[in-house]
Amino acid sequence: MDWADELATRVRDSGPQVVNDSKTPSGTVHVGSLRGPVILDAIARALRANGVQTTLLYGVDDLDPMDAQALLTPDAVGHEMGRPLAHVPDQAGDCHASYARHHAQRFIDIFAGLGIHPDRYYWMSEIYPTGAMDPYIRLALDRAAVVRDIYRRVANVQHPDTWHPLGAICPNCGKVGTTIVTEWNGHQVHVECRERLVEWARGCGFDGWITPFGGAAKLPWNLEWAAQWSLFGVTIEPGGKDLSTAGGSRDRSDAIAREVFEREPPLNVPYEFLNIGGRKMSTSNGRGAAAHTMAEVIPPEQLRFLFLRPKPNHAIDFDPDGTDQIPRLFDEFDKFAAATAGREVKGDLPPGHEATFRYSLLDPAADVASEAGAFRPAFSHLALLAQVPGVDIGQRAEAEKGEPLTSREQALLEERTAAARGWLDAYAPERARVAVHEEAVPPEAADLDVAQRRFLAELSVRAGADAPASGDDWQTLIFEVARGVDLPPRRAFEAIYRAFLGRANGPRAGWLLASLEPAFAVRRSWEASGWTTAGSPGPIPVGG
Numbered sequence: 001m002d003w004a005d006e007l008a009t010r011v012r013d014s015g016p017q018v019v020n021d022s023k024t025p026s027g028t029v030h031v032g033s034l035r036g037p038v039i040l041d042a043i044a045r046a047l048r049a050n051g052v053q054t055t056l057l058y059g060v061d062d063l064d065p066m067d068a069q070a071l072l073t074p075d076a077v078g079h080e081m082g083r084p085l086a087h088v089p090d091q092a093g094d095c096h097a098s099y100a101r102h103h104a105q106r107f108i109d110i111f112a113g114l115g116i117h118p119d120r121y122y123w124m125s126e127i128y129p130t131g132a133m134d135p136y137i138r139l140a141l142d143r144a145a146v147v148r149d150i151y152r153r154v155a156n157v158q159h160p161d162t163w164h165p166l167g168a169i170c171p172n173c174g175k176v177g178t179t180i181v182t183e184w185n186g187h188q189v190h191v192e193c194r195e196r197l198v199e200w201a202r203g204c205g206f207d208g209w210i211t212p213f214g215g216a217a218k219l220p221w222n223l224e225w226a227a228q229w230s231l232f233g234v235t236i237e238p239g240g241k242d243l244s245t246a247g248g249s250r251d252r253s254d255a256i257a258r259e260v261f262e263r264e265p266p267l268n269v270p271y272e273f274l275n276i277g278g279r280k281m282s283t284s285n286g287r288g289a290a291a292h293t294m295a296e297v298i299p300p301e302q303l304r305f306l307f308l309r310p311k312p313n314h315a316i317d318f319d320p321d322g323t324d325q326i327p328r329l330f331d332e333f334d335k336f337a338a339a340t341a342g343r344e345v346k347g348d349l350p351p352g353h354e355a356t357f358r359y360s361l362l363d364p365a366a367d368v369a370s371e372a373g374a375f376r377p378a379f380s381h382l383a384l385l386a387q388v389p390g391v392d393i394g395q396r397a398e399a400e401k402g403e404p405l406t407s408r409e410q411a412l413l414e415e416r417t418a419a420a421r422g423w424l425d426a427y428a429p430e431r432a433r434v435a436v437h438e439e440a441v442p443p444e445a446a447d448l449d450v451a452q453r454r455f456l457a458e459l460s461v462r463a464g465a466d467a468p469a470s471g472d473d474w475q476t477l478i479f480e481v482a483r484g485v486d487l488p489p490r491r492a493f494e495a496i497y498r499a500f501l502g503r504a505n506g507p508r509a510g511w512l513l514a515s516l517e518p519a520f521a522v523r524r525s526w527e528a529s530g531w532t533t534a535g536s537p538g539p540i541p542v543g544g
Contacts (some may be wrong), residue, residue, distance in 0.1 A: 021237060039307065150255045274316040305357075383423060383428070471514040496512065
């Protein structure tokens with residue numbers, strides 16, 4: 001997070017800052033789309049921490065045309081494709097004013113829970129009718145030749161001399177994605193609603209003159225973006241890398257800002273995508289978890305951490321389904337917390353890890369030292385405890401900490417336990433699910449060889465003399481005993497899984513044993529070893 005503090009230092013003497021971002025609500029918003037708002041918020045926090053007067057804006061570009069056919073019911077495709085998103089009825093029928101309101105509101109409702117509080121939300125469907133965009137529409141039409149030249153120079157896009165940079169809303173069919181403006185006389189524009197202007201929508205054939213102001217038309221995206229910068233006085237605006245490629249949307253809008261609207265474009269902070277299996281999440285292709293669903297499983301501070309842990313220009317590969325990536329996210333967060341609290345941690349940490357932890361916190365005014373020092377049970381341990389019948393998770397957590405939990409730690413425990421249950425219900429791989437054989441040694445333990453049985457016997461003796469208090473402590477003991485009997489760790493873990501779960505694989509072994517009563521873990525390890533008090537292997541009492 002040194003990048004955010006460096007940015008704040010760089011602009012500190014440039015006066016008040018306006019940080020902005022916006023979203024087109026073309027369908028269910030996937031979790032990767034949260035990276036922009038989280039980065040936006042981190043920038044605003046860094047600016048304010050450096051004494052810079054800062055305004056945080058977030059907008060919804062809901063006059064963009066409906067072009068995601070897969071997201072409409074079949075009977076609505078012909079009528080709705082090409083209409084402004086704000087004019088398409090809510091397909092879910094849950095009382096939102098439009099399709100755009102449904103999807104955008106579900107997305108921005110997540111923000112407050114993530115500690116993101118824009119000073120203002122704006123909807124372009126509300127801005128245009130006020131006339132606030134009219135001066136920029138007039139400038140764009142008056143300087144249409146300049147706009148065409150920018151497209152040719154910057155993006156190698158060739159528009160005919162009759163093309164004018166405006167999307168009129170057809171007065172006959174209400175579509176904006178099927179119209180083209182061919183003339184401008186200083187007061188009105190000539191509009192054609194062409195039947196086959198685009199492949200994904202059909203125009204009605206309207207041909208005539210209309211007045212383009214007061215919400216009757218909208219600027220194309222590159223011009224609308226540049227106009228927003230002037231209208232709102234934007235000084236900093238992050239953007240996804242797809243917008244920041246050479247000749248892409250950002251380059252076009254930057255040139256339009258300078259040459260058409262005569263203002264310097266805002267500072268760009270390009271950021272990479274959150275990918276699944278190396279591929280960008282995509283709403284239209286059905287690839288990626290919905291943001292509102294993921295926010296129900298991953299607590300806000302860990303979700304912020306997911307996006308802030310790497311620098312903005314580094315891609316994030318995150319696939320929660322059937323993997324351990326959510327538990328690993330918690331482990332990494334806990335590592336940053338421990339290091340911030342001054343405790344020794346395993347492995348290297350990047351520069352600025354304390355700032356990353358600070359910006360991941362929900363409350364920008366939180367006591368960082370207190371938050372870093374709070375006791376947080378390992379996520380994997382909680383996921384195991386949640387599956388063991390009759391376990392009092394609060395008592396186990398206090399036993400691991402060695403003293404009563406504070407009210408804050410109790411809240412963290414409840415939050416994490418709920419997240420662990422949510423992960424088990426929705427995303428956990430099969431190996432993370434456990435059903436401990438409590439009544440008897442599973443029959444599968446009969447397949448253990450002598451070396452594995454010796455390991456279990458030694459583990460029982462060592463744990464019986466000094467029972468480990470946590471998953472980490474059990475894990476350390478497992479590795480020590482395995483080394484002592486010259487058994488590879490993989491086979492040591494297999495011995496534990498067969499002894500307790502009746503299968504060859506399972507969750508992290510140390511946390512599995514920590515989820516059990518210590519006396520039971522010690523007794524079962526000895527029973528499954530088949531070792532005798534005389535110090536030699538005997539028959540394993542499988543099945544009782």
